[in-house]
Amino acid sequence: MAHAFLDNLPALQVVIPLLSAPLCLVLARWPRLVWTMCTLVTWTAFGIALALLQTVLAEGPVSYAMGGWAAPWGIEYRIDAVNAYVALIVTGIAAVVLPYAYRSVPLYIHGERVPLFYALLMLCFTGLLGMTVTGDAFNVFVFLEISSLSMYGLISQGRDRRSLTASFQYLVMGTIGGTFVLIGIGFLYVLTGTLNMADLAARLPDVTQVRTLHTAFAFIVVGIGLKLAMFPLHLWLPNAYAYAPSTATVFIASTATKVAVYILLRFVYTIMGPALFSEGIPYGQIAIVLAVMGLLTGSFVAIFQQNIKRMLAYSSIAQIGYILLGIGFASVLGLQAALLHLFNHALMKGALFMAVGCFVYRLGSMSIEDMAGVGRRMPWTFAAFVMGGLSLIGVPLTVGFVSKWYLVLAALQKGYWPLAVLILIGSLLAVVYIWRVVETAWFAKPSLRAAEVREAPLAMLIPTWILVLANIYFGVNTTMTVGVADLAARTLMESMR
Amino acid sequence: MLHHTVLRVVAKLLIPMILLFALYVQFHGDYSPGGGFQAGVIFAAGIILYALIFGLEDTMDALPPGVLKILSPLGVLIYAGVGVDTLLLGGNFLDYNFLAHEPTHGQHLGIFLVELGVGVTVFSTMLLLYYAFAGREPGQ
Amino acid sequence: MTVLHLYNYEIAIFLAMVGFYVVVSRGNLVKKVAGLSMFQTSVFILYISMGVVDGGTVPILVEGMTHYSNPVPHVLILTAIVVGVATTAVALSLIIRIKEAYGTVEEDEIHEQDKSF
Numbered sequence: 001m002a003h004a005f006l007d008n009l010p011a012l013q014v015v016i017p018l019l020s021a022p023l024c025l026v027l028a029r030w031p032r033l034v035w036t037m038c039t040l041v042t043w044t045a046f047g048i049a050l051a052l053l054q055t056v057l058a059e060g061p062v063s064y065a066m067g068g069w070a071a072p073w074g075i076e077y078r079i080d081a082v083n084a085y086v087a088l089i090v091t092g093i094a095a096v097v098l099p100y101a102y103r104s105v106p107l108y109i110h111g112e113r114v115p116l117f118y119a120l121l122m123l124c125f126t127g128l129l130g131m132t133v134t135g136d137a138f139n140v141f142v143f144l145e146i147s148s149l150s151m152y153g154l155i156s157q158g159r160d161r162r163s164l165t166a167s168f169q170y171l172v173m174g175t176i177g178g179t180f181v182l183i184g185i186g187f188l189y190v191l192t193g194t195l196n197m198a199d200l201a202a203r204l205p206d207v208t209q210v211r212t213l214h215t216a217f218a219f220i221v222v223g224i225g226l227k228l229a230m231f232p233l234h235l236w237l238p239n240a241y242a243y244a245p246s247t248a249t250v251f252i253a254s255t256a257t258k259v260a261v262y263i264l265l266r267f268v269y270t271i272m273g274p275a276l277f278s279e280g281i282p283y284g285q286i287a288i289v290l291a292v293m294g295l296l297t298g299s300f301v302a303i304f305q306q307n308i309k310r311m312l313a314y315s316s317i318a319q320i321g322y323i324l325l326g327i328g329f330a331s332v333l334g335l336q337a338a339l340l341h342l343f344n345h346a347l348m349k350g351a352l353f354m355a356v357g358c359f360v361y362r363l364g365s366m367s368i369e370d371m372a373g374v375g376r377r378m379p380w381t382f383a384a385f386v387m388g389g390l391s392l393i394g395v396p397l398t399v400g401f402v403s404k405w406y407l408v409l410a411a412l413q414k415g416y417w418p419l420a421v422l423i424l425i426g427s428l429l430a431v432v433y434i435w436r437v438v439e440t441a442w443f444a445k446p447s448l449r450a451a452e453v454r455e456a457p458l459a460m461l462i463p464t465w466i467l468v469l470a471n472i473y474f475g476v477n478t479t480m481t482v483g484v485a486d487l488a489a490r491t492l493m494e495s496m497r
Numbered sequence: 498m499l500h501h502t503v504l505r506v507v508a509k510l511l512i513p514m515i516l517l518f519a520l521y522v523q524f525h526g527d528y529s530p531g532g533g534f535q536a537g538v539i540f541a542a543g544i545i546l547y548a549l550i551f552g553l554e555d556t557m558d559a560l561p562p563g564v565l566k567i568l569s570p571l572g573v574l575i576y577a578g579v580g581v582d583t584l585l586l587g588g589n590f591l592d593y594n595f596l597a598h599e600p601t602h603g604q605h606l607g608i609f610l611v612e613l614g615v616g617v618t619v620f621s622t623m624l625l626l627y628y629a630f631a632g633r634e635p636g637q
Numbered sequence: 638m639t640v641l642h643l644y645n646y647e648i649a650i651f652l653a654m655v656g657f658y659v660v661v662s663r664g665n666l667v668k669k670v671a672g673l674s675m676f677q678t679s680v681f682i683l684y685i686s687m688g689v690v691d692g693g694t695v696p697i698l699v700e701g702m703t704h705y706s707n708p709v710p711h712v713l714i715l716t717a718i719v720v721g722v723a724t725t726a727v728a729l730s731l732i733i734r735i736k737e738a739y740g741t742v743e744e745d746e747i748h749e750q751d752k753s754f
Binding site: 530629 | 695697715719726729730733
């Protein structure tokens with residue numbers, strides 16, 4: 001039994017959440033049992049991700065043949081430093097979100113629909129994990145759609161009717177993105193006759209039809225770009241984050257875009273990198289331009305938002321800009337910075353959205369004006385928000401500082417010193433929009449609405465503070481994150497040679 | 498639709514054939530084109546034809562949404578359960594070779610069970626979709 | 638010659654662009670979904686046609702046949718079809734909810750009701 005468990009960790013990483021989703025429906029009569037099961041499932045998944053990361057660090061990449069069919073023919077689950085790291089982020093966030101959901105979900109969803117919400121959440125979790133661990137290009141598409149479809153459902157559950165239009169907007173854009181990825185993968189299959197990622201990477205450099213390869217690259221990058229809200233393709237994101245239920249916002253904001261970034265890295269670096277980058281087309285520079293535009297517009301627009309969740313959503317677009325910037329540098333240091341920011345952004349946005357979820361839980365409003373004076377009534381939540389905000393700005397001793405430090409280093413290493421200045425400007429803009437909230441919530445005269453509220457329930461405060469403390473812990477003790485990100489960046493760059 | 502005699506007679510003739518064909522596609526799927534997806538859709542189409550002609554209420558009496566809501570996740574559980582079973586028997590996830598004493602029999606049994614799971618889920622989900630759309634009163 | 642030889646791609650791309658145009662240009666949400674469906678279906682055709690092997694038969698094991706079409710793209714697209722059905726179902730159910738909440742399925746009228754959108 002234990003043997004069967006340990007040998008099959010890569011499969012179980014996906015299968016356990018997958019099993020839990022239909023079980024949510026079977027056990028629908030006992031909502032509490034459903035919640036307990038889902039929480040245990042996410043904790044187990046987190047444990048498996050930790051074990052896998054340890055194995056990868058000790059013994060190198062793990063390969064798992066689904067159904068016993070060997071790699072190029074069957075579906076292979078292949079885990080190296082990069083996706084073990086991403087799986088850790090996804091499962092870690094899920095393990096904190098589920099306890100938070102217990103009190104937060106009933107605010108939005110009632111009665112017999114609660115188990116359905118958890119089923120969607122688990123399906124989304126399955127899809128994201130599947131995308132992360134699989135080593136098969138078509139499998140990526142399947143899991144991408146599983147996670148996207150469940151995300152549309154999750155987003156549409158908000159209280160405001162605008163959640164419906166937000167969900168529909170995301171559905172249209174997400175489906176176009178997913179279909180683009182499908183077309184791209186189809187072209188890769190036509191070129192090589194294989195769908196296995198490692199096999200694709202080995203065969204693509206011999207391909208003579210470079211134009212088809214470029215077309216495939218364009219389709220895949222635009223498709224994934226839609227999913228990760230790359231700058232000009234980000235239009236779905238603000239509304240989707242703003243009107244979704246708090247639990248869904250926290251989960252989607254801290255995991256979905258991260259996994260999309262991972263898929264981008266995988267396709268661009270591991271699979272198509274060796275074949276494409278000998279061409280001399282400045283893909284890196286294009287990515288840097290888009291990243292900087294996203295970074296500045298995202299931060300700038302965030303300053304003028306009246307809705308606090310929308311503000312954080314625009315800030316997310318800016319943070320994705322930072323990640324893309326690191327990817328665009330196409331150096332080990334740049335990738336390391338991008339991967340670090342992947343982890344750190346999940347922590348800080350998770351903490352911020354959780355704190356905002358607590359405010360919304362008591363206030364029943366997302367507008368910054370209504371938050372006047374609420375900080376004094378909910379000091380713990382407010383402190384969590386401030387800590388998350390400091391991390392977002394990049395104050396030393398928080399995770400935000402670590403990734404921005406590495407990003408600046410990577411920019412200087414490449415000699416792009418104006419970019420280092422732009423990164424600092426982005427941080428200053430973050431000071432402005434975070435300060436706006438702090439000023440209203442702490443210094444402004446309490447509004448009538450704010451005068452009545454109490455501190456958020458413990459079941460929501462504890463998960464929030466776990467993430468806040470993680471923000472500080474990984475900001476001080478950087479050995480684990482920096483080390484793994486370095487190894488992952490090297491793994492990605494090695495495949496380029 | 499009660500007075501459409503031609504429709505009712507033709508439907509009564511056709512529906513058993515459709516259901517039988519669905520079962521053929523389901524159980525012959527490991528030898529010829531077919532399998533759970535197709536069979537599930539065809540089976541559901543037969544029932545939906547019944548619902549179109551004889552009314553939604555009668556159909557819901559025969560196949561209550563509550564039952565379908567259990568069947569739909571059950572199919573997924575059958576699929577994943579086969580996989581977990583192979584894990585416990587010492588193989589990889591969904592490695593059918595371990596299901597029986599002989600690998601060929603194992604493959605046979607495995608694909609049969611998995612397709613059964615797929616069929617059950619697809620059938621009940623398609624029908625649930627139909628119920629959800631058709632059974633919704635305007636303004637509800 | 639090569640232009641005619643690749644006609645399957647041309648049909649797929651034509652259909653994809655027609656679907657895409659409908660998604661972009663129509664304000665009616667149901668029409669948008671129809672366009673989206675068409676866009677997805679064109680990709681199915683792209684995949685299915687790429688599995689053709691000249692002179693190959695249907696990939697069923699029959700005696701005397703050794704030359705088969707490639708069944709892998711067909712199997713792949715079966716999954717994509719299911720995804721397409723699911724997407725359409727989710728989209729239509731969202732439209733029903735939107736209709737109930739706003740009383741319309743026209744995009745510009747919805748925008749008018751929610752100024753912030």
